[in-house]
Amino acid sequence: MTDPTTTVASSGAATSAPLLRVTGLHKSFNGVPALRGVDLDVRPGEVHGLLGANGSGKSTLIKVLAGFHDADSGTVSIHGRDLSSPFGPRGLREEGMGFVHQDLGLAPAGTVLEHMALDNVGHASGFRRVDWTAERTRVRELLDRFEVEVDVDATIDMLTPVQRAMVAVVRAVGGQERIAGGERRGQILVLDEPTVFLPRHEVGMLFALLDRLRAAGDAVLLVSHDLDEILQVTDRITVFRNGETAGTRHTQGSTRDDLVQLILGARDEHVAKGAAVVHDDRPPLLSARGLTGNRIVDLDLDLHAGEVVGITGLAGSGFEELPELLYGVRAPRAGTVVQEGQPVTDLRPAASMARGVILIPADRKGQGGVLGLTVMENMSLPFLTRRARGFRVDWKAIEAQAQEACDRLNVVPPRPEAQFGHLSGGNQQKALLGKWLDTAPRVMLLSEPTQGVDIGARREIFKLIRAAVAEGMSVLCATSDYEQLVEMADRVIVLDEGRIRTEIHGDDITKDALASAVYAEEAS
């Protein structure tokens, strides 16, 4: 993985100096490196794509630039000026960078005018009167210049998704123009997966806007998972892999296969997971029939004892939602869940737990465990009723059980009274896994189970899950981490726009096969 900058140097000779240059940026979280010295340069008048698998460091880089994290080392230069982290809470916005995050950062009840005025007034002294007439003129002019046809007095919730995205983009550009003042310097706009939640046919409108930015001499850094999109709209593409720059390519002349190769790295060989004994002769442990949620449409699925079923797709395709639907976090819009032949009538978390169906959510800090409480307390919750003798909770028994689980799963430190939030991500996940395994579940629903988990703990978690499956459990694992699916899953279902696109079995599950299935061109 050490072929990073050569391509950059050779291709960057002809054109002007880069607007943004990132050199050797490092960042670790709790000793787990997220960026191991990435390089990137973005030139004026180009749309630069940033690709990489989950965990490759894309979002970490953007968060460093936005001032959300401080880098450990490395430099960033903008307009030729060298800057070093920390960049302060406003990040590099003062230097002419604008950020549009996936959720766009717009308040539904505010008007377009209010949002844009906010940026302008935001850092003026607090009691200065807002000149609404001048603001209105400025905002109209700005929207006209980029040919975005929205009413400045419309509230955000009245706009279509693509209009919202365009407002967010223009807002980011407009906000910086002010700061730059005087003559207009080239702006750098960072778009973090802006198209995930947009209807397909409207994406083009957003890209037309990017063209106009390019024509104005600005630079756009576009983060996306969608290869077709990247190939269609960018001039150059940088790919991150494992926190390093895997390479930079000119879009012209690049193919999907080149990029997939660059994203995945060396060709992977199949990893043995031990023979699965799938009991598909018996009725499935858990099934979905016609299940419809916010994104999933009319899904049929069977989970048998003894198998790990992976479910994946692009962000927004609905795979993230399936574990929650099956667990009953939210009521499905339509369809039924069937457990061992019996239709489930009471689809709520408490009832699911009682039936032996458990969920380990992706948001470990917000939904998995309480950071401020101890490991033991976090592990106690499902057992409170069982361990309560009369009115009294048997804390001794709970502590012994937690201690046993910590030792068995190799949680570091193996002290149940340690605060949950102080454990590393991998140890947190092992503690949660231990808790749920002690409830002897029939079906385990996992959502991104190894997000933010270091390599060592990943392996251990895979082993634990395989061992549980060997004893007749069924596991559903929703993830966008292909490597994990290769190592763990017996079959993988790929979703596209809420429907099953394809299913891959056994030895056919390779990173290449998954990437091609996920990134496959539009069928229509």
Next chain:
Amino acid sequence: MTTTDPVKTTATPKAPRKAAKRPAEPERFALLGVWAVLFLVFSLIVPETFPTTANISNMLGSQAVLLVLALGLIVPLRAGDYDLSVASTLNLSAVVVAVLNVNQGWNIWAAVIAAILVSMVVGVVNGFIITRFDIDPFIVTLGIGTVVQGLIYQISNSVTITGVDRKLSDTMLTQPFLAIPVDFYYAIALCVLVWYVFDHTAFGQRLLFAGQSRDVARLNGVNVSRLRWVSMIISAGVAGVAGVIYAGTTASADPTSGAAFLLPAFAACFLGSTVLKIGRFNPWGTLIAVYFLVTGITGLQLMGAQQYVQQLFYGGALVIAVIMSKLVKTRGERRRQAEVRPDVPA
């Protein structure tokens, strides 16, 4: 914390230095220390009035109403909800006792039971609105508290009702035992009860999780809505009990003075969360906080301070308590973190 399994230590060679089981946290007892110092200082400055049996007995007995109210309030606080209607509920309960007993000629005990039931209705209404419509309890209880205040004026005709049956105060409340008014012991008993519920029942633990993270609690099978609703009913019911004690100690009920309990109750709860179990609302901490506050106020008043010192002290204590708990928590956090992760494999 007395697991001494020999196998365990050998099975975990990864912990390089076996840290003390529970890190010593002097901060946990800081308020107790300040309280002791305060007591000593006042004893030295006003030796003839402060460290006397009469004064101490008075301090202990006079705070029973506040302590009971605060012990009810920490239940929703533990579940992450504010109940700003507790003071009005207390007042309502006192007025209901007086109106039924004096104006309507009810038996005093029937009036007491009615008052507590009426108070619980306030909690039922609060909980219903909060959980059914998913509205911030802060604003709901603020509104309901004001509605309750209006009801109090209506049923009491805005006058103080005197002449509540002496049986209430004589047999239940102000008779001294070991020179301390007996209502002090009720408050202590309630403290034990709340401690038991918080630390040793599944309900208490679920409350804690619901307060720390609604999502975590729900995904672990806790019925968060019902729990929050129940906690509102408990705080209202306990406020009703506090109101009964209040009516008993004064043998009367006026329509306004209950409101004065709101801020001290919050001050006690928040100050209490900086003692013993830092960052958690806990009954013994609340008890310490209540008596810490009254020690300060009484001492200053005996030194000749005016009545307003009470407001200064309660208000100041609330703000300082919140700042303290934040500071102490971050400090302890850093140390404990260093202990948990001595070395991180890169």
